[in-house]
Amino acid sequence: MKALFKVLLAATALLAFSQVQAADAAVPKYDDPYKMMEVLADKTFQRIARQQADIKKDPEILRTIVTEELVPYIDSRYAAGYVIGNAVKLNTVPKEDFNTFVGAFQNYMVGTYAGVFTQYRDQQVMIEPGQPIEAQKKIITIKTRVIDPGKPDIKIEFKLRRVKGATNWLVFDMVAEGISLLDSKRSELGSLIRQQGLVSVAAQLEEKAKAPIKAPEKAKNA
Incomplete structure (x- = not known):
């Protein structure tokens, strides 16, 4: 539990660095994922600092900030599909049911990330230097470190994918301290999806997403 909390905190702090393809044409797009990570980091954390009193x-x-600054840069559909995994056969699921789950999963994660952002205390983040990316590459990993004075650095890897025919990237997973955020959610939700179906689990996620934003609870031994 302690490790998962640390992963969630670190992953949320770094979510702002994800280079992806924006769904909204008005959102700036970058072909260089390393550059995008730097831009989103500066923009998101500066906004949090600026609005700290409010x-x-x-x-x-914080929910608004996450929705406006980060959601456009996340491949929610791919992430939701990954979480579903083999719990159900997507080719047998009505498209509207899958879309319902995608929306609910996104809303749930927005609330989760917003809650962890309450822990932001001006930590520093180091992003690995940009590297050439082969044209045929579809998935890349970008390594980062969260630096919090007086505490061990937290190493996080971002998993990004380039959609066929696109020049920019979408983030689909984060791995902190060896723990994949999506693998954790797949393990948490997989059996529920098999037993109750996508729509039922989506409804549960929507209810959880409505909970007031607050800092995540730590385990007693955390």
Whole structure:
């Protein structure tokens, strides 16, 4: 539990660095994933710092920040499909059911990330230097480190994929301290999906997403 909390905290702090393809044409796009990580990091953390006084009064502002700054840069459909895994055969699932699950999973993760952002205390993040990317590459890993004075560095890897025919990238997973965020969610939700179906689990995720934004609870031994 302690390790998972640390992963969630670190992954959320670094979510802003994900280079991806924006669904909204008005959102700036970058062909260089390393550059995008730097831009999103600066923009997101500066906004959190700038609105810190308001956030303390109303933590729900963090939900807005995550939605506006980060969601456009996440491949929610791919991530949701990965979490579903082999719990159900997607080719037998109605498209509307899958879309319902994607939306619910995204809303749930927004609330989760917003909650962890309440822990942000001006940590530093180091991103590995940019490297040439082969044209045929479809998936890449970008390594980063979260530096918190007085504490061990937290190493995080971002998994990104390039959609066929696109020049920019989408983030689909984060691995911190050897733990994949999507693998954790697949393990958590897989049996529920098999037993209850996508729509039922989606409804549960939507309910959880409505919970007020607050810092995640730590384990007693954390």
